[in-house]
Amino acid sequence: MTTAVEARGLGRQYGGRWALTDCSLTIPAGHVCGLVGPNGAGKTTLLNLATGMLAPTTGTISVLGGVPASGPEQLARVGYVAQDTPTYAGLSVADHLRFGAHMNPHWDAGLARKRIEQLKLDPKQKAGKLSGGQRAQLALTLALAKRPELLILDEPIASLDPLARREFLQTLMAATAEQELSVLMSSHLVADLERVTDYLVVLVGSRVQVAGEVDDLLASHHLLTGPVRDASALPAGVEVITESKTGRQSTYLVRSTAPISDPSWVADSIDLEDLVLAYMGGATAVRPTLASAR
Amino acid sequence: MIEFHLDTRSGVAPYLQLIQQVRQALRLGLLQEGDQLPTVKEVSGALAINPNTVLKAYRELEYEGLAAARPGIGTFVTKTLAGESLAAHEQLSADLLAWYRKARQAGLDGESIDAIYQQTIRSAVQEERV
Numbered sequence: 001m002t003t004a005v006e007a008r009g010l011g012r013q014y015g016g017r018w019a020l021t022d023c024s025l026t027i028p029a030g031h032v033c034g035l036v037g038p039n040g041a042g043k044t045t046l047l048n049l050a051t052g053m054l055a056p057t058t059g060t061i062s063v064l065g066g067v068p069a070s071g072p073e074q075l076a077r078v079g080y081v082a083q084d085t086p087t088y089a090g091l092s093v094a095d096h097l098r099f100g101a102h103m104n105p106h107w108d109a110g111l112a113r114k115r116i117e118q119l120k121l122d123p124k125q126k127a128g129k130l131s132g133g134q135r136a137q138l139a140l141t142l143a144l145a146k147r148p149e150l151l152i153l154d155e156p157i158a159s160l161d162p163l164a165r166r167e168f169l170q171t172l173m174a175a176t177a178e179q180e181l182s183v184l185m186s187s188h189l190v191a192d193l194e195r196v197t198d199y200l201v202v203l204v205g206s207r208v209q210v211a212g213e214v215d216d217l218l219a220s221h222h223l224l225t226g227p228v229r230d231a232s233a234l235p236a237g238v239e240v241i242t243e244s245k246t247g248r249q250s251t252y253l254v255r256s257t258a259p260i261s262d263p264s265w266v267a268d269s270i271d272l273e274d275l276v277l278a279y280m281g282g283a284t285a286v287r288p289t290l291a292s293a294r
Numbered sequence: 295m296i297e298f299h300l301d302t303r304s305g306v307a308p309y310l311q312l313i314q315q316v317r318q319a320l321r322l323g324l325l326q327e328g329d330q331l332p333t334v335k336e337v338s339g340a341l342a343i344n345p346n347t348v349l350k351a352y353r354e355l356e357y358e359g360l361a362a363a364r365p366g367i368g369t370f371v372t373k374t375l376a377g378e379s380l381a382a383h384e385q386l387s388a389d390l391l392a393w394y395r396k397a398r399q400a401g402l403d404g405e406s407i408d409a410i411y412q413q414t415i416r417s418a419v420q421e422e423r424v
Contacts, residue, residue, distance in 0.1 A: 170339050173343060176344075177334045177335040178335050195341070
């Protein structure tokens with residue numbers, strides 16, 4: 001299996017401020033990888049480094065084994081949908097497809113036409129007159145018709161209504177299955193990513209907090225509740241991610257590859273949102289006991 | 295062909311939900327030996343879920359001997375779970391329907407009916423064990 005994205009000690013500085021520091025990660029190909037983190041965490045910077053629109057200040061990044069934007073062939077292998085799925089407001093849908101055909105050596109005109117028909121878009125319509133959902137679908141169509149091996153999307157669904165979001169993800173998942181794409185998409189809406197991603201990278205404060213296959217991450221994180229005790233009472237080999245205490249109870253979100261067998265702790269599994277929030281915001285992720293008993 | 299659906303609030307992993315729905319369809323005779331399951335692309339596109347989730351479910355069904363993949367064509371059902379009991383399904387379903395109507399006439403609501411049903415089955419299963 002090849003590697004979609006590999007970064008070693010990657011950093012990028014704007015003026016005096018570091019937007020990304022010491023980022024090392026390996027994202028295998030064949031996954032739909034979610035890149036999540038709060039606003040300003042460095043998600044867009046990382047994606048721009050992967051597309052080659054930015055050059056690293058420190059470290060290295062390789063995409064599908066090549067240097068980002070190092071030549072026409074490398075450019076053809078990576079599709080990119082920028083934040084808010086931009087299109088050219090003054091150009092018609094058909095103009096966009098013609099533009100795509102001119103710019104991309106592996107352009108699949110049949111696929112582009114078929115997708116526009118399925119979406120029931122009028123080829124003569126100016127992109128500026130399309131709804132947000134339609135514009136997003138047009139941008140996605142352009143990126144898919146380019147026939148990339150890796151598709152990078154920056155917050156593609158954040159500004160869409162729930163129906164358009166669903167339709168966008170349906171298109172993306174069907175294309176992922178059909179074209180055997182690797183996908184790297186950023187989002188701060190974890191709930192939307194839950195069903196589509198099988199690989200997760202959490203980026204907070206310009207650093208990678210956790211990265212791995214979603215199934216492995218969920219299996220290795222546990223929510224432990226028990227009587228008030230400090231962390232030294234926890235089973236050996238667990239790593240504490242967050243902790244909170246009330247007068248009577250301690251709650252720890254821990255990472256442990258071994259199952260928790262200590263009977264003095266109640267171990268609950270967590271979902272993707274809990275996991276992301278734990279790495280993003282510390283104790284805010286640990287829900288009150290009542291809510292988790294639902 | 296069956297259509298999958300996902301209950302996002304159930305807490306059951308999506309791939310397990312797909313497996314359960316295939317098993318259920320097999321038990322009810324909705325799917326039979328030789329039937330094709332929806333393609334990975336169809337399921338991913340319809341439910342907006344990761345193709346690897348669908349592949350995982352189908353691999354598990356293959357492992358259980360319930361389905362087999364034919365490369366380039368799709369995944370097909372290789373076994374039925376309903377078996378000889380299938381013939382009795384219709385009568386059993388009619389009996390249950392008659393019972394349900396009786397319960398409604400007696401003024402029971404859906405939740406009470408469900409409670410009686412679950413309770414009765416549970417104690418029957420316990421008796422069988424003893």
